[in-house]
């Protein structure tokens with residue numbers, strides 16, 4: 001073992017010896033006082049899957065602890081629990097009974113999401129209800145838009161449908177609409193659609209940089225929304241890009257987005273940080289299904305400490321610069337937070 005050099009003069013050594021970061025880590029109270037980032041339930045949004053039918057509460061195999069619920073008492077109970085935990089909001093995804101090439105159920109006044117939103121609003125007028133605006137759960141081919149005869153997604157036809165979906169969700173009582181289809185000019189089309197229907201106060205939370213990610217795998221099982229052919233790489237972004245995220249975000253901001261988003265979160269913390277540095281709008285990050293399932297799977301096997309991992313993950317997303325986090329862990333985290341406050 002090397003012996004430490006004896007300090008001859010405390011004055012001349014003060015520059016080196018005085019820097020001891022461990023001083024502020026000595027006790028839980030000091031650590032808490034100097035903690036830089038926090039995650040509160042009010043910052044979290046929980047995704048909810050609603051499925052047409054009665055008395056349905058089915059667990060999603062690849063997402064232990066997450067269920068598909070019918071828009072009845074099952075949903076009502078869930079909403080009351082979410083509200084009592086102080087969670088900031090929910091984002092609703094629908095599984096319709098019928099799918100067709102135009103995703104008509106997505107804008108049906110009695111579609112499953114519209115039914116669910118009305119029920120949620122009757123149950124709780126306070127909880128912020130966000131509706132995902134997309135077509136993949138509603139089209140029989142599973143793509144996020146309308147196809148041309150060559151099987152390509154037609155951008156400009158699709159955005160008309162997205163606007164129609166958003167207006168229908170607004171009519172049902174949604175507080176925020178969140179377009180996730182990654183069509184060019186979708187924010188503009190939705191803004192115009194909402195405004196001309198009298199919903200100029202309806203905020204748009206844009207999935208402004210959404211990557212073509214394998215981390216959505218469990219969601220596609222949950223929502224039955226995997227494309228029946230091909231992939232989503234012609235509309236979702238290439239995971240190797242970060243400047244493109246700034247370009248996409250800038251366009252959405254110019255078109256009137258009120259909240260911007262980076263999705264997924266964990267492999268894209270650098271993107272969250274870059275977007276945060278460039279834009280001043282509220283920024284959401286989506287801690288997606290695959291990020292949830294990987295942690296759950298390892299925890300079920302006893303390989304990791306789930307609570308500590310979840311704390312670490314959520315704090316990392318906030319530290320990168322997200323204001324709000326959409327996460328399937330919202331209830332677990334809020335329950336623990338409540339018990340310790």
Ligand code: PBG
Pocket residue numbers: 132133134135136137180181215216217218219220225287288289290
């Ligand atoms: C599209 C949509 C998807 C997710 C949210 N909105 C799936 C996709 O793009 O394939 C994924 C969310 C998750 O993985 O948790 N409607």
